[in-house]
Amino acid sequence: MPMSHNQPNPLFNRNPSSAADEVNRSQASRSIDYEYVSVPVLVIGAGAAGARTAIELTENGMETLVIGKRDHGDAHTTWAAGGINAALGNLDSDDDWRIHAADTLKEGHFVNDPMAVETVTKAMPDRLHELARWGTPFDRTDDGRINQRYFGAQSFRRTAFVGDRTGEALLDTLIKRAKSLNIPYRENVLVTELLADDNRVYGAVAVNLETAKFILFEAAHVVLAAGGYSALYGRHSSRDDENTADGPALAYRAGANLLDLEFVQFHPTGMVGDRYSDEWDGRLVTEAVRGEGGRLYNSDGERFMERYSPNQLELDARDVVARAIATEISEGRGTDNGGVYLDISHRDAAFIRERLPRMYERFQRLGVDISKQPIEVAPTAHYSMGGVDIDWTTGRTAVDRLYAVGETTAGVHGANRLGGNSLAETVVMGKVVGEHIVDLDAEMPTMPNKVRAHAERVMHSLVACTDTDGDVSPSALIADLRGVMDEHAGIIRDAETLWSGFETIREIRDRTTSLRIEGGLTSDDFELAVDLSFMLTVTEGVLRGALKREESRGAHFRSDFPETHESWRQNILYTQTDTGPALWHRDVARPTPEIESAIDEGYELEYHLLE
Template sequence: MGFLADQAGISGDTPEYTQIDIGVLIIGAGAAGARTAIELSQQGVEDLLVIGKRSHGDAHTTWARGGVNGALGTHDPEDDWTIHAADTLNEGHFINDSDKVEAVAKQMPDRLRELDEWGMEFSRTEDGNIDQRYFGAQSFRRTAFAGDHTGESMLNTLVERAQDLNVPYRENVMITKLLTDANQIYGAVGFDMDTGDFLLFNTGAIVLAAGGYSAIYNRHSSRDDENNGDGPALAYDAGASLMDMEFVQFHPTGMAVDETDSEWSQWSGRLVTEAVRGEGGRLYNANGERFMERYSPKQMELDARDVVARAIAKEIEEGRGTENGGVYLDISHKEEEFIQERLPRMYERFASLGVNLAKEPVEVAPTSHYGMGGVVVDNSGETEIDGLYAIGETMAGVHGANRLGGNSLAETLAFGTITGAHLAENEPTPGIVPSEIRQSEAKSHFNELNTLADQSGQHSVMDVYEEIQEAMWEHGGLLREGESIERGLSKLSAIEEKFGQMDIGKITSRTFEFAVDVAFMLTSAKAVLISAQERTESRGAHHRLDYTDTAPKWQQNICIQQENGGMQVDTSSVSPPSKSVQEALDAGYELDYHQLE
């Protein structure tokens, strides 16, 4: 939100605000934030606070349905953490941070057993073990699940555990700026979304667990008020670096619907979980051809997400798409009872729309789903700014060029535990926000927000919001090209000029919230396009029509830093995996889809 002062101006006396002193402030109440808080509490840290933009337990985690990875070996005892790490590196096209990958893979069997002990209602085998299913590009059945509502069940379990530990929580608070001198974190400022009161959090440490940036696209699997790039934008504005922002995962199977039908249109782009394909769902084009036989005869519908998404896009582009611009996903060859048991939420969703998933196919097409990039952090989750941490989808490093399905929930649990334990080692206490930062950063920002509220203008906030999404889908979407990316950057610059001319309601209004989101989205969107322009190759989820090959010289990460008011591009090298993981890579484990048949 750094450009607000230029756009909106600062006027009047500083508004009143409430100061809250807290040792550790956790921004984000999904799985990553909850698991961090649990770890802190279990290790005796009491001076912490979790804040969220929504009511308690209402976070994007609940929309992660298919499962969570961990090498338990329920069905495939030869699986282990090294193979999980190898699959993750393969899927990430070897620009992942290998230390972070291995940290997640090593932890996950224990994290899954821990959830089980805390009462998570996992689906189970006949002998009572945690069941595991196939997921795309995984060598073995490694994805533990609770029907097709894994994220919801997992977050409910974490929230209940946090409540048992009396973890303090405050809901309906939006953070709009972090207070730093670019070297150390001092606090954060924001507002109470119910009352409009301004808040200053004086902290010893901040954990950003605020989600990703997939909703900067107009077709996405999130709700419109989440994954707008809050976390990366807040960190970047504070002086932290971003990395891998060009890598946006377009999930193959978002709902493709009749946009003129009000009942269906609200579901456009929403995820049809990979679990449907993991349980045997098949993809067909409008000609009735099972087209993945042409693109990936061995792994079929369970090839990597980027491979399946581009295959679907090609089928549509070449005229073999369905009436609503998608392809068909069909699991009707399975028994209805099986579908109701293994995919209950999907079955219920489509039943509510008059479609029986057990008897007819549904239309799907790629949708923006996950940002592999985010904030640069070390192995404890800390940024280059002392006391500022980023975890979950806000951080970069684990997923590389493409995320392995089932690894997003795994990352939240693993790094929530790692970061919580690291913070607990020397329990942060509230410091004192230096007077110059209080004046130049906090008070001036409150004036910016105050000026933004009730701003009159010629542009609707939602029109500007949607312009960003449309520009990103057109110029930074599934298929990219240099000249188009340049046009996208020009469009973002023009959209930014409209910020000070938007018509915005009072601070408790939805238009004010979305105006703040517009600022976050512009930062994240520019970082995506600048990084995409720099990477002159195709790798994983980043596909350039003008550079279709993968270039060995680009086996490195693209980083974005602030410099002279603009985004400066730099690169960093990737580290090699450990000997044991390299051995797993050399062994060449690979999923064979036909094991399902």
């Protein structure tokens, strides 16, 4: 019998565990066919963070299984094109990890976790050389050292690169390393819920998207490496089925805390769809274009960053450049397609083809020769600084034996991410988490009977979700959700628009009672419905956090509170309670004296070196 469209859909209940227990209790005694998999460590997500974690575990003798909802190697890591940071000092000998840490904290407007920043910046030279040993073909200087370029807000040339396809090259390296270690991997597996009880995780419920068969994973440890939530926005740099908040939502529902969800980075230079087609709308034009000397102009031909940042110009912090572009467009100095111009044609054509091969080839296919013509760009949602709250010495969440790595987490980037730090974070913390788990007892727990029974009820409820008589498609609700976030929680925010957006999101949640999922568990509709449930969970947290933070800091700009206030040098945590979501504050720790001294020394990028 189909689920009535007036009946709450268990995917969208704010307490999914109780929802699964309440829906169709009469089905609990019926058998349901599922595969049972037991493994010491389950890694959910197969991008750079998940791969590096699995490598560390396997090299130290820990049995590990990596699962992903896409084909092996098809991960968002490949879109991190411009480079990866490490204070090697190969081009600027004065650079060191302390200055890298100071730049990261300044870019994060000092709400970063100082331990996270120190952990990443101090380890990165070793991690970069490790990647080179494993085969990453970094660009080299004439004398054979790893080459480095400027990225925005970096005091020195610190960003190592493989042309403008660094993420792809790095992930290829990690996957080859994983395959050489025979690390098992299962693709096209969608995790719908983590199984936790009494503050401990026991595994996960998942669906094989090719066969429609359920999988019950039992694990001694679970590592979430499932990405962030920038695709809550309609205009974003990811593919539509990436960064849909899977990792943070799964962790939150299992009992972990989320942190600083209001901080979403809008990359200054996304492609403008009206010119290049909807397929390319919002796709990233790597910061490497500006790092190699690209300049921004408005429709009047002004190099407008001279007004907003006369010293650092196009290589100021991403939040500064994104707001400048948004201001130019809103004040009528944008292009007819709603963007501005990014021009690197003053550089030699051979230099552009060598240093920016992917950008050159992409735009050539679209009829634009970037060695002769400008590109039209506008800001695009690109990265979520918020995410799961973890202990940065171990990767642990508030749930025992549950860990998080990569963009699923929060802490290292603060209020705004320093370009080139995302790939750095993945390889550093993948090793840290792997080392920590190896030192723990790997004895398999016995999954409590009530947890296994709950898992089976979850499976029954998911089957029931695909048999509904509603008239609303998941894709339509996702489009509406993204429209709300674009309009109400974008680059510039205020209380009135945020409250309005919050109420509209509540209405979208209410409309899920009329959801129609056609085609069963292997259908696009089913996957989109699961994505929508994750997106709604985290969207409410973003809006609540943005309303709570009554100041402007980094990527969070409130037009009704345009100043930054020292009293708000705090993190906002988002917690699940018996009565619903709750917000609370936590003071930010101070950096170590080593890092504070580097901050006091006042290093800053000198743009004239690019002229």
